[in-house]
Amino acid sequence: MLQALIVIPLLSALAIAFAPKANARVIATMSSVICLAVGVLMAWQFRWGDSGEMQFGWSMDVLPELGISMSLGVDSIALWLIELTLLLAPICVIGSFSAIKDNQKTYYAWLTALQAALIGVFAARDLAFFYVSFEFTLIPMWVLIHLFGSTNRKKAATKFFLFTFTGSVIALAGLVYVAWFNAGMMGGWSFDIAELQQAARRMNGTQQGWVLLAMMAGFAVKVPLFPVHTWLPLAHTEAPTAGSVVLAGVLLKLGTYAIFRFVLAFVPDAVVAYAVPIAVLAIIGIIYTGLICWVQRDVKKLVAYSSVSHLGFCVLGLFAINSVGVSGSVMYMINHGLSTGALFLCIGMMYERYHTRSMDEVGGLANKMPVWAFFMVFFTLASVGLPGLNGFVSEFLCLLGTFQSGAGSMGVGGTVGSLGPWFAAVAGTGMVIAAIYLLYMVGKIVFGELREPADYHVHETLPIDLNGREIGVLVPLAIGCVVLGVLPTPVLRTIEQPVNQLVQTLEDAHDHMLVRGGEDGVVVVAVWDESEGDVE
């Protein structure tokens, strides 16, 4: 079924390219809806009891002599992210109906192809296939920004491409090193992720450290983590609405997912050793970009920067190295996709009517578009992390995980890891900052006296407030926000197994280090020096 999720969009993309223009969006819609149906079916058939195992396995040899195959399979975490992608796909397509008028064929073809690539990333069980999909996402995204963005789109597209591409080449170096290490050990090439994972864990501290640095260099760009986030605001601002939705909703999660799947799982020793500096970067990002949001005048840029700030929590949760933090982080990936994706949709709907994103030019839209205002406020609150909506649960778990991570500080005995209460306290100020800038935004554009650009006239096809199609696009996301906010248990239960398996290895790595290193202060050194003997 996984292969169907890749093949259907690819074939549809081809069909769009050759079919008459009028059919483009019909085919794209049908393809995405069929895929969503397949996704529902998959969720139905998934054996949730063995959620840590790879299911729906499928494999095809591509280059047997190098051990490269196209093999697919998902555990519950990958499945959830696939479901997120599948949910957002029709929303993006249908949400673009009125915004995209020219070049529809190109637009819908690439949008549909992008979906295939995203599924490929989450479903890959082979490193080479993962990397190909990971890279392939760049091309459709580049086209979408380059051809369909706003004024500064060319620069944004190029910058986006250069940044993420450079990053992933470095990540590739790390991944290939692991494969090479494995080949050296096993005497034959393989790119099977599970096999490489076993091999990677046998590398010594120094090797793990370098691999971690290489992989983080690549994936951090994608997340994006401070200070390599500078491509994102521009890309978001210039991208068409659907582009921003996919970018924020799924593309950024490729980074965190890759960190989860490769960094955490491959090099546990190095993760334990490097958790603190990475967490520090994440926290700097949370606060620094949060402050930047405060002085933005461009709504879309504000939400773009807020993504950077929010994903800081996500990374923080991962490097808390305990199940609470990691589960929170996985939840965060899903939740952020829903709420920020929806915010971009709302802003897009405003932009279509007013042709501006500047808070100086529009404001007080609640007077004119009450339905839109409701959704805008709703998703803002979800994004602020208001209890009862989805953002809160994941933020709470990430912070709780960070808080419990590490023993000793503030007299709190926690789990393994080395973050602790101070990290949580400082990151907690991000909660206040987020409230400040998001309420500031809502206060400007939703509330207050009605302000409209001088040349405003009612859109030719769109009504003053949202039409049925636009509401229909937002409602599923809103339902998702409420359901995941009120009843997070089902999702949390299903990701428990893979998270616990991973955390177990990390805990072992930690104990392993404590036994050898003793005091916290010399841990890093201890790993690097004493594990030299483990090679070969």
Place this chain on the structure above:
Amino acid sequence: MNHELLALACVTAPLLGFAVALIGFRRRHSSAAAIVIASGLVSLVASVLLLITARPEAQAFTARWFMIEDFSIEFGVLLDGRTLIMGSVVALITLCIQVYSLYYMASDPGKGRFFAFLALFEWSMLLFVYSANLLQMFIFWELVGLASFLLIGFWYEKPSAVAAAKKAFLMTRVGDVGLFIGLILLFQTSGTLDVLGIANIFEPHGLPESIAPQRIELIAMLLFVGVIGKSAQFPLHTWLPDAMEGPTPVSALLHSATMVAAGVFLVTRFHGLFLDAPTTMTTILWIATFTALLSSTMAMVAKDMKRVLAFSSISQLGFMLMGLGAGSLFAGYFHLTTHAFFKALLFLCAGAYIHSSGTNDLIAIGRAGAARRMKITTIGLVVGGAALAGIPMFAGFFSKEHILSALHGPGQMIFKIGAFGAAFMTAYYTFRMVFLIMRPNPNSQATPDEPAYPHDDAHGPAEPLAMILPIIVLSLGALVIGFFGDKIGAILHVEHIHHPTIGEMAPAVVVALLGVVLAWIDFGRANAKQRGFVSLVPAAEKLFEKRWYIDEIYNTAIVRPVIMIAKLCYGTETRGLDKGIDSLAYSTAKVGREVARGHVGRLQLYIGVAVVVVASLVFYVGMR
């Protein structure tokens, strides 16, 4: 009686009211109002039945919300003395205000939305009060904040209202971060999120030996940070006066029995824990006393009737915290209860005057002849004022006496003196307000800030039933609730209530009467100049009117620097970081172009280079 069912009805009725009013009756305002009032009535009946019938022993009804690892988070309703009383008070006051709003908001185009928000507010507040779980408490504490945000900013086209709503949400959220960390720490320390479980650890027998005293101090202090924000104590008090921008029923609801009371309620909820943290208790006393004095001075010179009441709310919350900080759960809780009645009453009276005179200005309201036209409202004002001022036999008198007599410990003399000072000022500013309305003097030196715009009679009676009924109910409450001290103490399981003797009561009575007499001399008697004694020292008057310049100080010392830092960050971002990385990339690209002699575009070049690199890597390793 099935308590579980009653509790469920009590806490779910407002949610249903909210949902139905918001979704079903967006355009049918009156139906929305009726549904919400019906749900409020259900909550009130259920909570009062619970209060009467539930066993005094604590019991909790919970259900699992979510589970992570083997640790389950249970949400539910906890019934014990503290929640039963507070729940009934909240339900009663809310219902009064909902009925009152029927007329007050009758001609507002957003009436349906208003009632929906009222129901949302009631739901959050009730589930906060009845919380059986720490996390639940925090969640509904935040939802109370959200509902307040929506209600204060209800008139969203008014920029000042939007700003006030934002300020309220943000300043309380500053406190919330402290509270949040405190709650996590408390959870780590006690190993449970269960409110009853935590109470059992700390409550009857003091601190268990396994827990370090500093840890308890830290937790108590962090929880108190949350209280400072929510209950508008110094230094986070500045949002409350601004919050008066909301409709008056909202002010009555938020600043009497509910939102701001949530902070104090939190302290009563974990009072056992606070008792184990003596340093924190002293801090509470300092802050509460200082806040009570500070806000009283502001109330003495304010001309806006709602602002006077707002300052007085801050000050009375300070009184409650003084009682709790002195170690008396009963004194603080009792004052929380009585204050709910008389402060809601005063706000509703203010709303009635404002509605009929079209101004918030005390002097203008008085001169418009409101007192003559609105007799029942004026009686309500006097009853509420007397209760607030602590005139004997009115509600506030009893509870204030308990607070004053609780301040008897060693080293608490200074707080007692402060409390007397605040009590004096309270009596003075309360009756200043009463006299300015009841005894207008057109020839006095007082000048209104804004003139009155009395509604013409086409708007209906000055005292419609929907507005007068709640005022009567609350007046009766303010008259009798003071006599229920022993009953409340019994429900709270307070074993020994210290009844102040006549000798102990005398000073407070004297101080209160002194305040009233001085107010009479300044404002009440014929030919009074209607300029307070504060005006003898113009500098002080100015200082009080400017609210001690605290808002200005925050602006200069905190807000502007942070914005500057934010701008600096953005500057670094655009001019430094972004440029830096860009130039790195472009110079690399330039080198690439040089190498490729300009034949290929940047992008193709990069792909090309990457392919070559990858291929050679693969080739290299493949050959080995």
